[in-house]
Amino acid sequence: VTKRLQGTEKNVWVDISKMAVENKALNLGQGFPDFMAPADIVNCLKEVVSSSDLMTHQYARSFGLPRLVNALAKIYEPHLGRPVDPMTEVLVTVGAYGSLYCVIQGLVNPGDEVIIIEPFFDCYKPMVTGAGGVPVFVPLRPSKEGTVTSSGDWKLDPEELASKFNEKTKLIIVNTPNNPLGKVFTRDELTMIADLCKKHDVACVADEVYEWMLYDGNKHIKMASLPDMWERTVTIGSAGKTFSVTGWKTGWCVGPKHLVHCAMVVHQNCTYNCPTPIQEAVARGLELEMSRVGSPDSYLTSLSEELRPKRDFLAGQLEAAGMRPVVPEGGYFMLADYSNIKTDVPDGEEAKDFRFVKWLTVNKKLTVIPPSAFYCDEHRHMVENYIRFCFIKEDSTLEKASKILQGFK
Numbered sequence: 502v503t504k505r506l507q508g509t510e511k512n513v514w515v516d517i518s519k520m521a522v523e524n525k526a527l528n529l530g531q532g533f534p535d536f537m538a539p540a541d542i543v544n545c546l547k548e549v550v551s552s553s554d555l556m557t558h559q560y561a562r563s564f565g566l567p568r569l570v571n572a573l574a575k576i577y578e579p580h581l582g583r584p585v586d587p588m589t590e591v592l593v594t595v596g597a598y599g600s601l602y603c604v605i606q607g608l609v610n611p612g613d614e615v616i617i618i619e620p621f622f623d624c625y626k627p628m629v630t631g632a633g634g635v636p637v638f639v640p641l642r643p644s645k646e647g648t649v650t651s652s653g654d655w656k657l658d659p660e661e662l663a664s665k666f667n668e669k670t671k672l673i674i675v676n677t678p679n680n681p682l683g684k685v686f687t688r689d690e691l692t693m694i695a696d697l698c699k700k701h702d703v704a705c706v707a708d709e710v711y712e713w714m715l716y717d718g719n720k721h722i723k724m725a726s727l728p729d730m731w732e733r734t735v736t737i738g739s740a741g742k743t744f745s746v747t748g749w750k751t752g753w754c755v756g757p758k759h760l761v762h763c764a765m766v767v768h769q770n771c772t773y774n775c776p777t778p779i780q781e782a783v784a785r786g787l788e789l790e791m792s793r794v795g796s797p798d799s800y801l802t803s804l805s806e807e808l809r810p811k812r813d814f815l816a817g818q819l820e821a822a823g824m825r826p827v828v829p830e831g832g833y834f835m836l837a838d839y840s841n842i843k844t845d846v847p848d849g850e851e852a853k854d855f856r857f858v859k860w861l862t863v864n865k866k867l868t869v870i871p872p873s874a875f876y877c878d879e880h881r882h883m884v885e886n887y888i889r890f891c892f893i894k895e896d897s898t899l900e901k902a903s904k905i906l907q908g909f910k
C-alpha cells in the first residue's frame with residue numbers, strides 16, 4: 502500500500518468476523534441486529550422498488566436525494582434549535598463511515614492534529630493518518646470500581662484534555678453515545694469540550710449514530726445545539742443504526758455550509774452519489790417517524806425500550822459469570838472486565854484481550870470484540886482486561902451466550 506496507508510492494514514472487524522465464521526461461534530462481535538428489520542422500513546423499500554417512477558432506479562443528486570436531505574433537515578431542526586438548509590448543510594454518504602471519511606479528508610491537512618477520545622470507534626485513527634493528520638489521544642478514565650459500574654463513571658480529566666489543544670489542533674472527534682463504552686456525554690461534559698473548541702478555534706466532528714438508543718432517562722444532547730457550536734460542528738448519523746438496517750449502508754453529515762462543503766468535495770470525487778432506492782426508502786421512513794413523534798409506535802423511541810431488557814439481561818448474566826459489566830447509558834454495546842475468569846489463555850505477543858477473544862471463539866464458540874482496538878498503542882493496556890459485547894440480538898441468542906458464560910464457573 503501507499504506510504505500514507507502504512508500501519509492501517511490490520512482491521513479488527515475483518516479479523517474477528519472471519520474468526521467467528523470459521524469457528525461457527527455465536528457472534529456478539531460486530532454490531533448488527535440478528536432479527537428481522539422493522540416491518541415499516543422494509544415496507545418503505547418494498548413500495549419504492551415497486552414504484553413506476555423510472556427515476557427510482559437512476560442516479561440520485563450527488564449530495565443526497567432531495568426527499569432525503571429535506572427529511573433529515575426537518576428531523577434535526579427541533580433538536581438543533583435552528584433551521585437547516587437541506588441543499589447546503591446536509592450530505593448523504595455510504596454509511597456513517599462515508600461521512601466520517603469525507604469530513605476528515607476534507608478538513609484535515611498534513612500535520613494537523615486531531616484529538617480523539619478513547620475508547621474511540623477504530624476507523625477514526627486510520628482516517629486521520631490517511632489524511633496526513635496526527636491523532637492525539639485522550640482517554641476516558643473509570644472513576645469507580647465495583648462489580649457493576651456505569652459507563653457514566655468513565656470521565657475525561659478536563660486538565661488533561663485542555664493540555665492536548667494547541668495551535669496545530671484542527672478537529673476533535675466526540676462520539677456520544679459512545680461505541681464501545683455506551684457513555685452518553687452530559688451537557689456539562691460537552692460544554693467543557695465546546696469551550697475548548699471555541700477557545701482554540703477547533704472544529705468538532707460529533708459522531709452521534711446511536712443518538713436514539715438511550716436508557717434510564719439519559720438524554721442525548723447534540724454538540725451542535727450548544728451555544729456557538731453550530732458553526733464549528735459536523736454531526737454524523739446513520740440510517741443503518743437508526744432503523745436497524747445496517748446493510749443499507751446509508752449515513753449523513755449535517756453542519757454549516759463551510760464545513761459540509763469540504764466533505765461534499767471529497768464525496769463528489771469519490772462515490773459521487775448513493776443508491777437511489779435506499780435513499781428514497783430512508784426518506785419515507787423518516788417522514789413516517791416525524792408523523793409519529795410522541796406516539797408509542799415511534800420506532801426511534803420504542804427501540805430503546807426493546808433494547809433495555811436485553812442490556813439488563815446481559816449485564817446480569819455477565820455478573821453471575823464473575824465478570825464486571827460496565828452498564829451502558831446508550832448505544833448497544835457493553836464492556837465487561839473478565840479478569841476474574843479463570844482460563845488457560847496462552848501467552849503471546851498480542852494484546853491480552855485479543856488473545857482472550859481468540860480463546861473464547863475457538864474454545865467456547867462465543868465471539869466478542871477486543872476493545873484495545875479502540876485505543877492507541879500506548880493506551881491499549883488500559884482495557885486489556887475488558888471485552889465488548891453487542892446486545893442488539895434475539896433473546897434466544899443472548900440466552901445461548903448466557904449458557905456459555907455460566908459454563909465458566
Ligand code: PMP
Nearest residue numbers: 596597598622680710739741752
Ligand atoms: N460511528 C460509530 C460510532 C459506529 O459504531 C459505526 C458503526 N459501524 C459507524 C460510525 C459507521 O456506521 P455505518 O454502518 O452507517 O457506516
Ligand code: GLN
Nearest residue numbers: 514530531532533680891
Ligand atoms: N459499528 C459496528 C460495531 O462497532 C460495526 C462496525 C463495522 O461495521 N465495521 O460493531
